[in-house]
Amino acid sequence: MKKILVTGALGQIGSELVMKLRELYGADHIVATDLKSSAHEITRSGPFELLDVTNDKAMFEIAKRYEVDTVIHLAALLSATAEEKPLLAWNLNMGGLMNALEVSRELGCQFFTPSSIGAFGPSTPRDNTPQDTIQRPNTMYGVNKVSGELLCDYYFHKYGLDTRGLRFPGLISYMTPPGGGTTDYAVEIYYAAVTTGRYTSYIAKDSNMDMMYMPDALDAIINLMEADSCRLVHRNSFNVTAMSVDPEAIAAAIREEIPSFILDYNIDPKRQAIADSWPHSIDATAATREWGFHANYDLKAMTKDMLAKLSERHVLRKA
Known part of the structure; x- marks a missing residue:
């Protein structure tokens, strides 16, 4: 990762991830974007652009102008909100993801987006949930996450796009x-x-x-993105937990x-x-085996x- 575009930069993950990435790679190398601006340090400490992720042309223009080589796509409605506004959730979560994947494909960027334990459902084994198991969620958020996992896999197999992702627990x-x-x-x-x-x-x-405590989540994102691609088998849906x-x-x-x-x-x-x-608990063995995941907290x-x-x-x- 040399120059990174982050969508949803003022959200729960983004507001901390952007600052950590700027410490690691340099402030000018991390382009933060969000639907709205604020007085947050993110908007002052490095490049910041207003972006509605459902606007594919605007996303492409920003990514091309800053010559990014990595897209970290975080913009999304979360589970409870998505259940209250399912149509908005589908349009934002899936439309935004498709736009981010297309921008990454056109510019040849490495790509990350988070999945969630919400991708599982009531028919999934609930204790020590396996990495590879049945996924039949009964929430719009879960449907979005399963669809996102499959879509990212599709872009990897169809176009060779270097897509990566984590199934986060509660952060x-x-x-x-x-x-x-x-x-x-x-x-x-x-x-x-x-x-x-x-x-x-x-x-x-x-x-x-x-x-999972947020410092462990941030480390997991960075460590996965820095991992040797040849070692990755699952790529877009690693179970992680603490x-x-x-x-x-x-x-x-x-x-x-x-x-x-x-x-x-x-x-x-x-x-x-x-x-x-x-799930009550999930099995993170694949993440540990394939790229050395571990939680410190x-x-x-x-x-x-x-x-x-x-x-x-x-x-x-x-x-």
Whole structure:
């Protein structure tokens, strides 16, 4: 990777990935794009362009003007939002992906887009979910992700495009507020622990789902993109994970740092139904074998770091 175009740069993954890429490869080599601008450091620290990913001509013009050789396509509606707005989700998630693939094909770029555990469904084995297994999701987001995996495979086999991707679990970050995902509770609970000492979960206890701390997710993207192409068998849909947890497990980890923390429940049937269709835990053996994936943070280490970083930010805001 020498010059990288990132779509959805102000989203949960993009807002941290862009800054890390600029540290690694140089600020001028990372072109951030998003539908809207903001006062975020991303818009000030290097090239930034407004881009609606459903506009293929605008995407091509930006990519060509900056002479990018890599496209990291992150722009998408997440699971809960996609279920509320399925037509918008299809048009944005699939139309944007097709445009990004076509731009990459025309310019000969390396390509990355994330998939998700949402690509699995209720008929998928739920414990230690295999890398290669049945995928029959019953949500629009899941349908988008399965379609995206297949589309990226098609572009690799049909055109030789160097496509790569990861099936992310729920991602937890202290930098960016949640943005409409089913696993958002696992981010919100930490914010609430620091600000109010209490959280009401919309996901039921014993609803185990895979999670990953954002620093591990960023490393996984970069390490996959830097991996020797000859070693990659699966390319566009590597299972990756760091921990399988439910709300009670996270609350218990928080109480090791904040003993007075209280967890309540008010279940959201819609998001609970999505969670119930996803795996309890997934097998990341293929990612480890093919390009050396590993996670550095378990639940305890992540919780300690999350609470410390959020406490610092909360104190600064109050000051």
